[in-house]
Amino acid sequence: MLGSESCDRVVLAGRDEALTEVEDLLRHRRLVTVTGPGGIGKSALAGALARRPGLGPDAVVARTDLAPLIDPGLVPHWLARALGMDGPAGKPQLAALTEALGDTPALLVVDTCEHLATRCTEVLTALVDACPRLHVLATSRTPLRTPGLYPLSPVPLDVAAELFTEYARQLDAEEPPPDTVRRICALLDGLPLAVRIAADRLAHRSAADVLSSLTRAEAALDLPATAPGLPTRQRSLRDSLDWSLRLCTAEERLLWARLSVFPGSFELAQVLEICGDAALPPGPLVAAFTGLAWQSLIEPQPDDNEGTAFRMPRTTRAYGRQRLSLSGEERELLNRFLAWTLRAS
Amino acid sequence: MPKLPPAGRVSTVPAAPPSGNPARLIRGTFPLAMAGVCALLGRALELPQLFLPLMPAVAALPAMGRSGGRDVLGAGAAALGGVALLGWGARPVNVIAALAGVLTVTALIRAAARRSRRQETKLARLGRLAQVTQAAVLPRPPESVGGVRLDARYLAATPGATVGGDICGAERTPFGVRLLIGDVSGKGLDVVATAAETLHIWRELAHHESSLAGIALRMDTAVTRIHHHDGFVTALLINVYDDGRVELLSCGHPPPLLVRGGRASWLAGLDATAPLGLMEMVQDRCPTAVVRPAPDDWLLLCTDGVAECRNGAGEFYPLAERLTAFCGREPTVVLDDLEVDLARYRDGGCRDDAMMLLIRPPSRQHSG
Numbered sequence: 198m199l200g201s202e203s204c205d206r207v208v209l210a211g212r213d214e215a216l217t218e219v220e221d222l223l224r225h226r227r228l229v230t231v232t233g234p235g236g237i238g239k240s241a242l243a244g245a246l247a248r249r250p251g252l253g254p255d256a257v258v259a260r261t262d263l264a265p266l267i268d269p270g271l272v273p274h275w276l277a278r279a280l281g282m283d284g285p286a287g288k289p290q291l292a293a294l295t296e297a298l299g300d301t302p303a304l305l306v307v308d309t310c311e312h313l314a315t316r317c318t319e320v321l322t323a324l325v326d327a328c329p330r331l332h333v334l335a336t337s338r339t340p341l342r343t344p345g346l347y348p349l350s351p352v353p354l355d356v357a358a359e360l361f362t363e364y365a366r367q368l369d370a371e372e373p374p375p376d377t378v379r380r381i382c383a384l385l386d387g388l389p390l391a392v393r394i395a396a397d398r399l400a401h402r403s404a405a406d407v408l409s410s411l412t413r414a415e416a417a418l419d420l421p422a423t424a425p426g427l428p429t430r431q432r433s434l435r436d437s438l439d440w441s442l443r444l445c446t447a448e449e450r451l452l453w454a455r456l457s458v459f460p461g462s463f464e465l466a467q468v469l470e471i472c473g474d475a476a477l478p479p480g481p482l483v484a485a486f487t488g489l490a491w492q493s494l495i496e497p498q499p500d501d502n503e504g505t506a507f508r509m510p511r512t513t514r515a516y517g518r519q520r521l522s523l524s525g526e527e528r529e530l531l532n533r534f535l536a537w538t539l540r541a542s
Numbered sequence: 543m544p545k546l547p548p549a550g551r552v553s554t555v556p557a558a559p560p561s562g563n564p565a566r567l568i569r570g571t572f573p574l575a576m577a578g579v580c581a582l583l584g585r586a587l588e589l590p591q592l593f594l595p596l597m598p599a600v601a602a603l604p605a606m607g608r609s610g611g612r613d614v615l616g617a618g619a620a621a622l623g624g625v626a627l628l629g630w631g632a633r634p635v636n637v638i639a640a641l642a643g644v645l646t647v648t649a650l651i652r653a654a655a656r657r658s659r660r661q662e663t664k665l666a667r668l669g670r671l672a673q674v675t676q677a678a679v680l681p682r683p684p685e686s687v688g689g690v691r692l693d694a695r696y697l698a699a700t701p702g703a704t705v706g707g708d709i710c711g712a713e714r715t716p717f718g719v720r721l722l723i724g725d726v727s728g729k730g731l732d733v734v735a736t737a738a739e740t741l742h743i744w745r746e747l748a749h750h751e752s753s754l755a756g757i758a759l760r761m762d763t764a765v766t767r768i769h770h771h772d773g774f775v776t777a778l779l780i781n782v783y784d785d786g787r788v789e790l791l792s793c794g795h796p797p798p799l800l801v802r803g804g805r806a807s808w809l810a811g812l813d814a815t816a817p818l819g820l821m822e823m824v825q826d827r828c829p830t831a832v833v834r835p836a837p838d839d840w841l842l843l844c845t846d847g848v849a850e851c852r853n854g855a856g857e858f859y860p861l862a863e864r865l866t867a868f869c870g871r872e873p874t875v876v877l878d879d880l881e882v883d884l885a886r887y888r889d890g891g892c893r894d895d896a897m898m899l900l901i902r903p904p905s906r907q908h909s910g
């Protein structure tokens with residue numbers, strides 16, 4: 198079912214700790230959502246977890262990817278079909294599935310919940326409450342509003358570099374120089390999907406070429422993923438971000454574009470001053486800011502001790518910048534940013 | 543082909559037609575006449591010992607036809623009378639032999655007649671039972687459900703049969719009036735069983751599933767479970783909402799014909815998905831279409847047996863054209879004409895079960 202899984206010969210790299218932690222959390226909560234931006238490796242992690250014999254040999258293990266599903270009303274149906282259980286026809290699907298599942302030990306992996314987050318929260322909570330031996334592992338760019346959340350971090354630079362080299366080896370490409378690999382990976386925000394897409398280029402180009410093309414973040418957006426088995430929303434980083442954009446409110450989209458004027462980290466106070474105006478008054482702006490953080494499109498600045506500074510990953514910013522220039526607001530925002538910098542210094 | 547009786551009203555065919563009185567009379571008097579003729583001849587020719595052995599044969603006459611116990615006893619009595627007339631003056635050994643023969647034959651035939659009568663009754667009862675069960679498992683829709691008027695016709699592949707793989711249903715539900723027409727792949731008894739179960743599941747789901755896609759997905763799961771040898775079911779699922787909208791979902795099924803202003807045409811814009819049982823092949827995609835019929839519109843739903851009916855030369859039945867030609871009269875008459883025409887057309891061509899369901903959405907006073 199999961200395209201990204203079926204043709205992967207690469208073992209999950211650098212996620213041993215995450216696997217143990219998620220498994221522990223799952224044992225206690227029975228409903229856990231792995232969250233993080235697109236391409237960070239949520240599905241890969243969930244897939245690896247489903248292959249571990251965590252629940253015992255007789256447990257039913259089922260997986261479904263909700264990405265193609267549009268109608269929230271059909272969430273229970275997709276779960277039922279993944280489990281191969283329908284239940285009595287004389288009841289609505291959720292009730293019927295609950296009855297069919299009963300106290301069967303089962304692990305259900307529900308991939309890609311972000312576009313149906315509200316409905317998934319309701320359905321998965323109801324199922325776990327009614328079925329005492331069911332464990333559910335969901336993945337979502339937007340956290341589900343349930344207690345068991347596991348935000349997945351980017352992979353460390355070393356792991357990313359290892360991964361890049363491994364992908365290169367699979368392409369039978371010339372072994373790229375380690376130094377170049379590290380510099381490439383440093384530009385990719387620890388995003389395994391980006392690592393994979395960049396490594397794919399080695400089939401036609403040298404590592405040095407790949408590095409120089411990546412220094413322009415906009416170019417990285419459109420590198421096509423040539424590896425088979427990636428779902429359409431992961432054919433390029435732009436596709437992945439398009440999918441995220443579709444889930445955003447109008448205010449979130451506007452703020453995403455405007456935030457791209459910040460070259461580094463930013464705090465909410467600065468954002469209010471530079472990005473706020475009649476089109477984005479303080480109330481909606483704060484809501485949009487929270488929304489972007491909620492959807493992992495901006496993240497807390499790693500080395501910030503107070504936890505008030507945020508940053509936007511490079512490619513996410515490049516994507517926002519393109520939308521800003523298309524909207525015709527780029528000049529105005531740059532002026533505001535400049536004015537603020539001059540005043541602050 | 544008669545109009546299908548509505549659900550609940552099952553017409554039963556009487557077991558065996560009661561034999562008419564003249565036949566009965568002839569059958570009753572024939573042994574008597576034979577016995578009389580033999581006795582007279584024996585006496586007249588003075589050869590009683592020649593005719594005496596014929597009497598058991600007279601007693602056996604009822605075995606030649608379907609006779610009741612009374613006929614057997616009557617023939618036995620006639621034979622005994624014959625023995626009495628011929629035995630006068632004959633050798634006692636011959637008389638006793640003839641008597642014993644007559645009695646034995648009568649007893650045997652009576653027993654045989656009883657058994658065959660019992661078997662016949664049983665067969666007749668089974669036949670009736672089969673029809674009742676068929677009508678119960680695959681009932682035809684009533685004439686009207688929740689204001690939607692219905693008219694169904696069924697042409698079986700096997701003449702005389704009233705069920706096959708084609709199913710249709712109509713239910714008034716909390717979600718509006720729901721309709722189904724479907725076609726179970728394959729032939730034979732398995733198909734009838736699958737058809738009955740599919741219809742049963744649809745009926746339950748129709749009352750509990752809020753969307754057509756939900757019904758289709760669950761029916762797909764069910765068909766995968768119940769249908770033997772990876773068969774499938776094509777189906778057209780319809781929801782007629784209270785506000786007049788009609789939503790359709792085609793699972794590999796022919797689209798309906800829209801009859802408007804005396805012209806019939808295939809309904810356009812209906813994007814079919816995979817048949818039930820094969821939905822996994824299209825990643826569970828269930829696109830529906832919504833139409834809003836005008837007050838006097840009809841929709842004709844049909845199965846492949848109609849939509850892909852061919853004549854001996856292999857040409858398709860021009861359904862839309864023919865339907866247009868018949869339009870302009872009462873729906874029942876139009877369907878009757880269409881049915882006769884179709885039956886004539888497919889004579890000589892290959893035959894499949896064929897079902898037609900004409901639906902007329904409620905005509906609203908305040909249309910708009």
Ligand SMILES: Nc1ncnc2c1ncn2[C@@H]1O[C@H](COP(=O)(O)OP(=O)(O)O)[C@@H](O)[C@H]1O
Pocket residue numbers: 201205207208209210211212233234235236237238239240241242336352360389390393
């Ligand atoms: N830890 C990892 N080791 C190796 N490959 C990984 C790892 N994490 C992710 N990948 C690969 O990166 C790509 C994107 O990962 P995926 O799990 O689909 O991301 P997400 O579900 O978060 O959008 C996939 O091709 C996946 O195989």
Ligand SMILES: [Mg+2]
Pocket residue numbers: 239240241308309336
């Ligand atoms: Mg994923």
